[in-house]
Amino acid sequence: MSKQGELWRAASQLVAKRKKAVLATADASGMPHITWMNALADSTMEEVVTITAPTTQKVANLQLNPQAEWMFASTSLESMVYLSGPTQIVRGEEAKKYWDAMPGKSQAYFRNFCDLDDHEMFSVLRTKVTRVVYCRPPGYRKTVVHELLHEKHS
16 A cells, blocks of 8 residues: 555544554463653554653563554544554664654653663664554544555565
């Protein structure tokens, strides 16, 4: 699917406006874990980035199962966008650029346990978006807006 059209525009505008989202991960056995996160994403919806403490359940889950899904919701909770794909733990200089750009990190829950402003003390999580699903009223319809298909190699 191409990245255009009414649904793509609606989804990308919703994601660009929201600075908080729900992150869902699962451990190796499939046990889910979800949490609200400060999120950095834009209207391209190519990636979602967040920061967290390295000792969290979501980091442990991603080390075993790198697939994650994000849910961005409108203020009214009537429309939602799900962004999913492989998620990596970013370190070093690449992590610093995300650290510097992250909105609201000074108020993040995990900052209660560490008052240092040092990106090396935290984990930066980056999801490369491979699937975009837009959910909208009426009738809570989910529509796949974009999906990268992996070619099968023979």
